[in-house]
Amino acid sequence: xxxxLHFLLAGVFAARWDGASALGGVRLADGDNxxxxxxxxxxxxxxxxxxxxxxxxxxxxxxxxxLGCGLAEAALPGAAYGAGRGEIWLRHVQCxxxxxxxxxxxxxxxxxxxxxxxxDAGVRCSGSLPSPTLTLLSxxxxxxxxxxVRFGCSVLLGHHxxxxxxxxxxxxxxxxxxxxxxxxxxxxxTLSDVETLHQGSYSCRYRIRGGFPSQLLGSPPSNAxxxxxxxxxxxxxxxxxxxEAPAGAVIKGHGFNITCSTPQQYPGGSxxxxxxxxxxxxxQSLPALTPAVTFTFPSAQSADEGYYYCLYRVxxxxxxxxxxxxxxxxxxxxxxDPILSPMVISWLVSxxxxxxxxxxxxxxxxxxxxxxxxxxxxxxxxxxxxxxxYVALSINKL
Numbered sequence: 541x542x543x544x545l546h547f548l549l550a551g552v553f554a555a556r557w558d559g560a561s562a563l564g565g566v567r568l569a570d571g572d573n574x575x576x577x578x579x580x581x582x583x584x585x586x587x588x589x590x591x592x593x594x595x596x597x598x599x600x601x602x603x604x605x606x607l608g609c610g611l612a613e614a615a616l617p618g619a620a621y622g623a624g625r626g627e628i629w630l631r632h633v634q635c636x637x638x639x640x641x642x643x644x645x646x647x648x649x650x651x652x653x654x655x656x657x658x659x660d661a662g663v664r665c666s667g668s669l670p671s672p673t674l675t676l677l678s679x680x681x682x683x684x685x686x687x688x689v690r691f692g693c694s695v696l697l698g699h700h701x702x703x704x705x706x707x708x709x710x711x712x713x714x715x716x717x718x719x720x721x722x723x724x725x726x727x728x729x730t731l732s733d734v735e736t737l738h739q740g741s742y743s744c745r746y747r748i749r750g751g752f753p754s755q756l757l758g759s760p761p762s763n764a765x766x767x768x769x770x771x772x773x774x775x776x777x778x779x780x781x782x783x784e785a786p787a788g789a790v791i792k793g794h795g796f797n798i799t800c801s802t803p804q805q806y807p808g809g810s811x812x813x814x815x816x817x818x819x820x821x822x823x824q825s826l827p828a829l830t831p832a833v834t835f836t837f838p839s840a841q842s843a844d845e846g847y848y849y850c851l852y853r854v855x856x857x858x859x860x861x862x863x864x865x866x867x868x869x870x871x872x873x874x875x876x877d878p879i880l881s882p883m884v885i886s887w888l889v890s891x892x893x894x895x896x897x898x899x900x901x902x903x904x905x906x907x908x909x910x911x912x913x914x915x916x917x918x919x920x921x922x923x924x925x926x927x928x929x930y931v932a933l934s935i936n937k938l
Contacts, residue, residue, distance in 0.1 A: 566606055566642050568663065570621045575609035575665040578621040581629050581642065588629035590642075591655035592617035598637040599645065600663040605700060605748065606641045608757055609665035616662035623657035631655055638700065640749060670696060672704075674744045674762040677728060682857030685735055685771040691716075693744035693762065694726035700748035702756055704729060709741040709764070720746070739769040770856060772863035775802045775811065777850040779871060781840075789872040790840040796871075800850035801832035802863070809854040814865070817846030828852065845873040 567587070571577025579590045600612035635645035677690035693704045701721070705714035706729040715738075716729045731738060743761040781796035790796040800811040809828040813835050814821060826833045837844055847870050852863040 566603060568603075568607065568609075569624065571662070571664075573667065575604070575607065575667045576621070576663065578619070578624055578660050578662045579603055579642075580624060583627070583629045586626060588627035589624040589657060589660040590633060591628050591631040592659045592661040593632045593655065594634060595661040599633050599635045599642065599661070600665075601637050602635045602639050602642050602645065603663050604665035605757070607665070610668045611666045611670065612663055613666055614664040616664060617659065619658050619660040619662070621660075621662045624660050625657070628655050628657070628660075633661075669746075669748065669757065669759040671760045672744055672746055672762040674742065674765050676765050676767070680857050680859055681766065682768045682770060682859055683734055684861060685769060686733055689731040689734055689738075689767055691729040691731070691742065691744065691765065692726060693718075693729055693746065695746055695759070696725065701725075702747045702749050704744055704746045706731065706742060706744050707761070708738065709743070714745075734767075734769050736769050736771045739767060741766050768856060770806065770854070770861045771804070772852050772854070772861055773802055773804050774864040775800050775850045775852050775866050777801070777813075777848065777866050777869055779848075779869060786874065788870060789874045790837075790844070791876050792841065792873050793839055793876065795836070795838045796840055796844075797837070798835045798848055798850075798869070799832055800835070800852075800866075802828075802852045803831060805831060805852075806854045806856060808856070809852060812851050812853055814849045814851070815844070815846050816849070816868075817843070825853075840873050842873050845871060847871075 565582050567580050567582075568574065568577030569580050580587045581590060582588075595615055595617055597612050597615050600615035604610055604612045630642075630647045633642065633645050633647050635642070639645050672693050672695040675692045675694070677692045678688075683689060691706060693706070695701075701724055703717055703719045704727045705718075706716040707714050716731055718727045718729055720727050729744065741764045743764050745761055746759045747756045748759075749756060777798060777800045779790075779796055779798045781790040782794045785791045785794065785796075798813060800813060802811075805828055810825050811828050811833050813824045813826075815823075824835055826835065847868040849865040849868060851865045854861050
């Protein structure tokens, strides 16, 4: 009995290898489309059929992959697509489902099994490989430059898997490739150290080994997953005030403005202005409706003196992102200059004193002059005053 079984098994596996060298291609005939129909194989340049004894989804799976028709949906016995003609080349095919071609399976070319064309085997294939599913394994969809993004790519497929690929929309080559064993149905694809150029829509694909000769067959793309990469630049800031104010200072009571600016913006962003002064820190915020916003101080006071910093802030995808603070902008508050400085007042007092002294001297000199030249009674009788000068008159004596 053992010798008989050994002889039978030796005949089966010998038929597998010897038959493989003689068998040629595989095709589907009389089906609804190119991926369904009666299974036919070619041997010695003649097409023949396959007996449905032992025919199941494992054999159908190998045929569908070999023809690039996706996955097997049904293994159909009993000449479901009509009876073929010619020889029945294969009987009792025994596949594991991992073979690259039907002729790689163990087969019985000729046996005592009674097969007619009423037993011709058929298959119905999906027509293409099923699309994988891409998920975002990271807890958020918005990232800052330098972070890593974790994706998961899965497929309802358990055989012939070769590798998985992550693609960004608009880029033909994959950004990440992960090899998979033949039974793996899900892999993690990590995109490391992202930059703003990585922002966009992502999908994944997988490849399987199939066909004869063995080749890599690619799947359709998965669903799309979008990610956003935020990179905030350090804002610039400057101030404006009255022209008479010295550099780095504003005049107390005068108005001044501080402007914050950034070339890169996101929806919902805002600018924050931080003042560090001797007695604490003060913050202000304005929405970034434009690339530059201005903080207005209508009347500078001592409390406005200190170091000013500007930063850009935005909330996206449930996360808060802050830029680096700008360089410190020191601003001092100076008291206004008096209308008359001490020096000017000194000059004015000196000038006024000199003028008063001159007037007094002139008056005193004039009084003395008049007193000195005052005429006697006789002179008044004999003189007349012409232009403040007494002139002697001649007196006729009787």
